[in-house]
Amino acid sequence: MSQMFAITILVLILFIGEIVSIRTRAWIPSIFISAILFLIGYWTFFPADIVSLAGVPPAVATLLIYLLITNMGTLLSLNELKAQWRTILIALAGIAGIMAGLFSLGMLLFDFETVIVAIPPLVGGVVSALIMSEGAEAAGLPTLAVFAIVIYVMQGFAGYPLTSVMLKREGKNLLKKIRNNELTERKLVEDPPENFEGELREPKMFARMPEKYNTDFFKFFRLAFVGYLAYLVSTLAAPIVEISPFVLCLLFGVIARSIGFLERHPLQKANAFGFAIMGLLLFIFDGLKNATPSMMLEIIYPLVACIIIGVAGMYIFSFIVGKILKVSKEMAFAVSLTALYGFPADYIITVEVINALTKDAKEREILMSHMLPPMLVAGFITVTIVSVILAGIFVGFL
Template identity: 50%
Template sequence: MVFNVVGAFSIVLLILTIGEIVSTKTKAFIPSVFVSAVLFLVGFWTVLPADIVTQSSFATPVVYLSMYLLLTHMGTLMSVRELLGQWKTILIALSGIVGICAMTLTIGRAMFGWQTVVAATPPLTGGVVASILMSGAATEMGLASIAVLATCMYIMQGFFGYPITAILLKKEARRLADQVKNGEMDVKHMKNSVGADLAEKEDASKSRFRIFPPVPEKYQSSYVILVKLGLVAWLAATVAPYIHLNQFVVCLLFGVIGREIGFLEEKALVKANAFGFLMTVLMAFIFAGLSQATPEMLGKIVGPLFGIIVLGVTGMGIMSMLIGKLLGETKEMAFSIAMTALYGFPADYILTIEAAKSVTDSDSEYEYAIETMLPKMLVGGFTTVTIASVIIAGIFVKLL
């Protein structure tokens, strides 16, 4: 079946929209990616053509353009000053990643084979970019079932991450609320908003390494912001072969540098009003890989899929709680920080807010719980999903 481009586009967006609505209605208990994946699978097995995503204009060139720009943009989200102030959080988050890799590359390899764990581990440590890199590499090697496994890993990991994190954060929020109730913590002089506190830290860090003057507001148009992102991404892709790093990893690093020196704006794609569309392109491309997933193939990968998730989460929990204890963090908070690898932003934000609301009885208890937990969860998610998973995927692509 062949649709015109706007018809195919509308069908793809309708499926993504249904997933988003279900996720919102269930407060992310049922992840949007799972709902969308099921709808795409049923569609591919019944009425949808296998190339519906390509027909909708979300083909390879625009997908790679989206990845270049999005990863460079992700670099602009990071304040070096703030990350350095959260060094304990970063170490805990990275220890969780180490725990995942340790379990999957040892026990997982013995149970499921080298190529299977190499393709599945990066998506488990992060998000959509790692999944695309690994599924694309597996497809190029003719490993169709492993490519589908990498995609399904990204889709299914949230079902483990959401409920476990919710339980852990509620327990941590209850402990913090009790500190306020018992008078162990004076909250009179606390700030009323985490956002305001973080904004002050951000302002303090903006000029530290700046060599480019700020662009006047009237000139910060979508064109100006996008051309600067494009130039930085182009430079990153050009430099990458010479320093023997994956080009997407270099885009991320150059985005950080570009923001620190003042050439790129913070949250560049958001200011250019382009972030939502480019993310839509990536999500559509992810689900396009499910066109290869026959019922027989899914039956073959279900064992490795859940086995690797269980092994990875176990390794993550052991390592993060061990390192967290050494750094003076509670086991609940440490495990929660590491678990951000399974979903990232905005789920880390939503889960933290929901947990604090559900167990606190006053504004002061809520504010203290949020100001204590939220910065750690956000930095943890940025460390795992945005940075570590992309770097790991760039390395594992060569090991496949």
């Protein structure tokens, strides 16, 4: 298969996912449809290395993650990040709900090792899944080694549609308040400049530099530099404490935007955001190549049962904590569900839902300011931080 044929097929799949999402007004997220089509492709005629063949090997995907997460940080202000303490508590409550459900009901259905292997991938991403998979393999449990990867790959099938439903309900409630003048825009970022020239002269740290020098490459350089600082700090801190460089990318992006080193959404201003998202999505779906039909049949029962029990526990705990913190049950559950997929799905699903709910630019901005920050913060808390910590603890029990 040639490179251009591979990339054409893969981008067509992403496009079909978007069409379905648009036609169903985000009731069926594009990521859900794309994942199904990728799975069918791998079970039929896709070569296992089709994503790398198309031009997105792991090294490129890692680069895109650094750039995209730093870019996402520029969408948040320091004040907004501090204001998300409720989100963090609800996200942690959701994880506690998954653990409570699997350590109680799950232990009645499965053995201890299955439950231990299931929890970190269910509340996290590829790193925690790999930790548990390698731990199970080392412990002489090859089936559970596969199970750890597949539960990570398949959990999104539950998370994507549920999140879309919750966010649509939340968005409709917010729109009703907006149209009744009961809700105003949060200061997600500083008020935008009133003229185009002011927007072009961002960031403020380089306000005196002639605009003709603020090229796309200069935007890329500053974004890459901030990502490198996050990597450097993570590496230097490693002997003392393990800090994911991706978490630091988010934090450093917020700081760089606040001090005027980066503009808001630099990848979009450099006309590269869509390409970066495309590359990252292809890499994520590349994980589906490991989910063969025979493998799925072997572990389908524990897979489905663990996801159902985990999501039920997540809903109960997030509902209770959300009620205490006066956060709607829809938003509380959506925030918890980010544990099932993380970034960039949390961003994509939120934007899809908002675009489906209203065509008014002002309403979209208000919805974005209310819904996007908690979704982004929750995704990083659950997937990037907590799940890796849990994996590091739980792998010791195998």
